[in-house]
Amino acid sequence: MKKHLRLTMVVVVGALVLGALVFGASCSSDDDDGDGDTPTNGAGLDGDLQAIADERGFTPDDIRHALQSFVPPGEYDEYIMFASGGHSGQIFVIGMPSMRLLKVIAAFSPEPWQGFGLGADWGDTILEEGNAEGLDLTWGDVHHPALSETAGDYDGRWLYANDRANGRMAMIDLRDMRVKQIVDVPNIQTSHGGMFVTPDSEYAMISSKFPMVWPPGDYADVSDYEAKFRGAASYLALDPDTGQVNLDDSFQIELPPYTQDLADAGKLISSGWSFIGSFNTEMAPGADFDVDTDTPIGDPLEIGASEENFDYLHVINWKAAEQIVADGKTTEMGGLPVITLETAVAEGIFYLIPEPKSPHGIDVDPTGRYLVVSGKLDPTTTIYDFEKVQEAIANEDFEGTDPFGVPILNFDSVMVGQVEVGLGPLHTQFDSKGHGYTSLFLESAIAKWSLGDDVIPSGETAFTLQDKVNVHFNIGHLATAEGDTVSPDDNWMVALNKWSIDRYAPIGPLHPQNFQLIDIKDGLAMAETNPMDLVYDMPIGIGEPHYVQIIKADKIAPWETYPAGTDALTMEPHSEAIVSGGERIERDGNNVTVWMSVQRSHFVPDILRVTEGDNVTIYVTNVEQTRDATHGFAIADYNVQGSLEPGETATFEFVADKSGVFNFYCTEFCSALHLEMSGWLLVEPASVNAGP
């Protein structure tokens, strides 16, 4: 097998593995967008405007960038970007091009502003479900948000995101932008290849990151890595009405104990297929440690996993897998039907393709034909042709098999191009005109390059570098508007940079990440020589986004209020909803149940008397229907805080285990008399009634 590795790669690997701790760009604060401008006037402004520009030291580029990104007060952004929050465990909703943070959606971590996990049943229920396997988790590490799709286009209904730390996933309903489901995915401990949605939202795909002891529940040492550890590719079936995961219709495929990385779903001609990158096909477990001499034995994972020049792109026919599941050729494990490696190979649904080297992204172009991988220790992107992949499978054009018997397609038969993009390529996005945009972590840049002759503009040469733009600094992923669909929008791109270095005034040792907005429109005024035009820096000092998806704002239709008496958990009428006048209190032994209404600016009832030890259930209905008329419900010292949007009914259950008089109040500044919107929970000491 002849593989196209370039000399540069060796240099890169050396620099990285030997710990040279390279980052790729110098830091200039005089000319921070790196395009060589210096402050000057003459940008085309007259008097008053020029005076402002002069006072602020603006270059002509600065003035143009201001006009490109500014969204005037009260006007709307054209796009909504959903960004994973990384280890914040949340999802960020960002307007584009203004790059304003519109909302943080609580997902895996409790969040009191939204009343998520502070006593209201909606959040408590979902967090408990996400801890179904005996866990007690109050965070997640959200990596890859995925919007639901219809016919390969974002449809604005649901959003999925994985928890890389704990192998879980969350589903968010875009009608109210609240999480509706957290699933602890069986048989995977961690995840990275998720979420990726199939073109008609049949499945949300999520695969394991690091393999785990298999079957789950067994114990083995990492020295038994190859024999006892396995990964899994999960196809979580989505209910076409609610968008929720239905585990009964879901399945998994056992994978070799490589470290599965990013994934993507096929589209159009590659519909029905899915693709997962991997690294550590060396199956290195990391360094052991000699506790007598206090020294490491062997190489850490970063070295052990970087020895081979190729890892394996996993190619899986999920459509055919459905039939195997239907035929019952599966093993039940953790409540899911699992197609074993042996069955997957025997049934011809699982193949490998060599991919250079320690890859991060596997990205399918909008036509579904081109599969692009970027090996972070290789200076190229490598492009495979799905049609050639199909031919190779049909012809059994294999290089051999891996240690688990999985056929390896002949690299030279399926690879149609390699573009030398630069150092540390990670992830690729596309426009609709046959271009890939690949992030370069080490180089802190984005490379624009051409796909195959069938999709590129006349005059361009296939698989050639077209342009580069510097970003600041250490870019991970990137995203174009509507970028993962069959029809990207060809106007905006966002770079997700991991380090900000000198881009923002110091705000402590934990610095913000840096999102950069880049104009990729053709024929941009004043920028003919630089089609990728860096417009705006957005600091992210609230989490560490790994990926975003960007959807046209008018494709989502969120509710402005809930219909009266809605249960946010089900989006259906709440059985205990009331209207004004329907308030009541019932007592049954030591159970006290309250049906409470809230509206500007009072609770009814607003004095609650219980006895220490009582089980208290309060059904609270916000009886308003005015947009923005949210009320909070918080009880001092009881760790209860709910956010009740107009029309919402929520349940608060607790044991009145602290005696005393506790103020409860509305936490949302709802009206001029908001501060008066308050009541009392009187918990009479049990001893008062019980006597001495």
Add this chain to the structure above:
Amino acid sequence: MKKHLRLTMVVVVGALVLGALVFGASCSSDDDDGDGDTPTNGAGLDGDLQAIADERGFTPDDIRHALQSFVPPGEYDEYIMFASGGHSGQIFVIGMPSMRLLKVIAAFSPEPWQGFGLGADWGDTILEEGNAEGLDLTWGDVHHPALSETAGDYDGRWLYANDRANGRMAMIDLRDMRVKQIVDVPNIQTSHGGMFVTPDSEYAMISSKFPMVWPPGDYADVSDYEAKFRGAASYLALDPDTGQVNLDDSFQIELPPYTQDLADAGKLISSGWSFIGSFNTEMAPGADFDVDTDTPIGDPLEIGASEENFDYLHVINWKAAEQIVADGKTTEMGGLPVITLETAVAEGIFYLIPEPKSPHGIDVDPTGRYLVVSGKLDPTTTIYDFEKVQEAIANEDFEGTDPFGVPILNFDSVMVGQVEVGLGPLHTQFDSKGHGYTSLFLESAIAKWSLGDDVIPSGETAFTLQDKVNVHFNIGHLATAEGDTVSPDDNWMVALNKWSIDRYAPIGPLHPQNFQLIDIKDGLAMAETNPMDLVYDMPIGIGEPHYVQIIKADKIAPWETYPAGTDALTMEPHSEAIVSGGERIERDGNNVTVWMSVQRSHFVPDILRVTEGDNVTIYVTNVEQTRDATHGFAIADYNVQGSLEPGETATFEFVADKSGVFNFYCTEFCSALHLEMSGWLLVEPASVNAGP
């Protein structure tokens, strides 16, 4: 006593109390800044820039606003704004004028991105201290951030904020922008009048919101409100070196069972004094509820607390109170010396001034002479002269006393002006030229008006309305740059609007708050007719800020990294810090202690073997000193997540109570081989060694 109430007030009260649910401004999406512009060209742009402006439909105002607010990529904001997060429990750090969110500082709520409350000792220790009184709180309701001051100017060292829900406070060190202390303030259950810092950071002031049963620990029904409930004003002594609260030097003053609201510290001529507004001097407890007929008995608090036309501004001489404490004329309560109401009156340190009506803000002007209150049910701001207050006290010019014997100063003797500003005035800020800016909640506007003759420009008339600007919508607080100091900066103002209504595309029933940036510079180009110029809308979809303070960015000097081996809890060297090569593992019975290093891109050691039930302590040192080279430390399924900034050492302690093989990894995308930065915690089942 002759009091200057205006007819309008009655109308306002009626509208509010009868539940007319007024909000103050109509919503126009065609001309959202309300200044009458329509899209047109001719703004002073030539060719290319005009093409962009035309394509985006910009008005001349839009173009100017873009140039005023835009901060070019890589350049710094001139100001840093610290905003309370409301019931998110966090603090927001925002750059101005770009209005970009630079960071969220975890304060009262666990936050995994910063590793706060997820197993690292720094956060766990602080959260536990904040629950010292047997509570188990995982949130707070942050209302009023206060920067430390030297000679009445922000000095950029520390930040304080209250927890309105649970009567607590947090202290943040601006060197690393991490919380260092949470104090559950004794003898108050809730708080609103906090934090406010005295001019040389002698004390952080925090008073009770709703009164509580007194002495704390007793039980009483709300029907005993006047007899058994009390509030308290707290003066928390600040350590001049660390900024932390030292309860040993702190004290409280018992207050009547009114609902104490906002507060402020005197400055310059009023140094040594403090001021607290109040409402519900009616001492209404709210409506009772008949459980037989399921109907309320009596009025809810919003009506009961709004019956009287005047409430009481509390005027307290804290400097004299110090001497009373030193003289031992106090009662110990909850570990604090408390000056009883009786002593406070007898010693002449506590007075009341009538203030109309249900006031929110009490704000001291930059000279320290003018005390401004805004009664939210009165259409005026009322201005008292501190010199006249001193005269009235000296002359015992009293109207009488309240039911608790506190002298009430003669309103007409101390009031020097009332300005009819509009509907629902709440809070006032100042410039350095003798102007107050008062937020109008019901009118959704800001009124600019003149203070007394000694401070206003020649030609202006004292205590007169000068200008108004509409804001969107329902403004609570507002802040000017350096606004609470003795020398405001006269350029920018921010409106903290509670409702956004139609200002942003719908993102679900929980809508963002809306910060609006307003230019208040004199002689603004193109805006001579409208000195207050609305420039920018910033959505706040992450919490509900109640107040901000705005400091010049160059007055704070955060650390870019920690000195090697720093303990973030103490900001001192950590006793268990190591350098590379100093890693080790020690076992003592079932106690396992690990000294671990992290650097790009590996942990040493990276395979840890323990037995189920072992007590595990891991000291983790980030041995790097490069800015941005943060590493995370997370263990799958163990709910452990720490953020280790360069130079930081942290401790993770847990019981290995789950057997199995658990991936641990770096949660910060730190390098090209970040994904390989991983290790294994092997927890061998106890039964393997114990036998069957």
